[in-house]
Amino acid sequence: QVQLQESGPGPVKPSETLSLTCTVSNGPIRHYLWAWLRQPPGKGLEWLGSIYHNGTTTHNPSLKSRLTMSVDTSNNQVSLKMSSMRPADTAVYYCARSPFFDYYFDYWGRGTLVTVPS
Amino acid sequence: QSALTQAASVSGSPGQSITISCTGSSSDIGNYNLVSWYQQHPGKAPKLIIFEVTKRPSGVSQRFSASKSGNTASLKISGLRSEDEADYYCCSHAGMKTPWVFGGGTRVTVL
Numbered sequence: 223q224v225q226l227q228e229s230g231p232g233p234v235k236p237s238e239t240l241s242l243t244c245t246v247s248n249g250p251i252r253h254y255l256w257a258w259l260r261q262p263p264g265k266g267l268e269w270l271g272s273i274y275h276n277g278t279t280t281h282n283p284s285l286k287s288r289l290t291m292s293v294d295t296s297n298n299q300v301s302l303k304m305s306s307m308r309p310a311d312t313a314v315y316y317c318a319r320s321p322f323f324d325y326y327f328d329y330w331g332r333g334t335l336v337t338v339p340s
Numbered sequence: 341q342s343a344l345t346q347a348a349s350v351s352g353s354p355g356q357s358i359t360i361s362c363t364g365s366s367s368d369i370g371n372y373n374l375v376s377w378y379q380q381h382p383g384k385a386p387k388l389i390i391f392e393v394t395k396r397p398s399g400v401s402q403r404f405s406a407s408k409s410g411n412t413a414s415l416k417i418s419g420l421r422s423e424d425e426a427d428y429y430c431c432s433h434a435g436m437k438t439p440w441v442f443g444g445g446t447r448v449t450v451l
Contacts, residue, residue, distance in 0.1 A: 267445070269440040272439060327376070327386070
C-alpha cells in the first residue's frame with residue numbers, strides 16, 4: 223500500500239517561508255505527478271501545484287510566484303516551499319499522487335496543519 | 341470562490357438515494373472526461389471514490405455511481421448509510437495550465 227507522509231513546521235510566522243516535505247513509501251516516485259493541495263479550516267480543497275519525477279512543475283496561477291517545488295527521487299521525497307506566508311495561508315496542507323495524464327488523486331497524505339498567526 | 345459549483349448540503353434518510361451535482365464549464369467538465377469525486381470524513385484526508393467520470397477504484401462500494409452530461413457531473417449514493425455522512429468534492433481537469441479545479445464541497449447528512 224502506497225503511503226504519503228507530510229512533514230512540516232506547525233506554526234509559521236507571517237512573511238516567513240513555509241517548507242514541507244512529502245515522503246513516499248511502498249511505491250515509486252517515477253511516472254506519477256505529485257501534487258500539493260490545501261484546505262483552510264472549514265473550507266474546500268485548493269490545488270497549489272504539482273511536479274513530475276523529472277522536475278517539471280505546474281503551479282496554480284494565483285500562487286505561482288510564491289511556490290517552489292522539488293523532487294528527490296533518491297529519497298522518494300517531494301518538497302514544497304511557499305514564501306511570504308500570511309494568516310490566510312493557514313490550512314491543512316496535503317500531498318497527493320496522480321497517475322500521469324489521468325488527473326485524479328489516488329493516494330493522499332494525512333495532511334499537516336500549518337498555522338500562520340495574525 | 342470555487343471553479344466548480346456544488347450545493348452546500350444534501351440530506352437523506354437511511355436507504356434512500358441522493359444525487360450531488362457539480363457544475364462547471366466547457367473549459368473543464370464539458371471538455372474532458374476527467375472528473376473525479378472525493379469523500380472526506382471530518383479530520384481525515386480526502387478519499388478517491390470516482391475517477392474518469394464513472395469509474396470506481398477497487399474497494400469502493402457499488403452504491404456510489406457517477407455520470408456526466410454537458411458541463412455538469414453528478415454523484416449518486418444509493419442505499420444511504422450512516423457512514424456515508426461526509427463531505428464530497430468534485431474535481432475536474434481544466435487543461436495543462438490548471439490541471440485540477442475543485443468544487444466547494446457538499447456535506448451529506450444522513451437523517
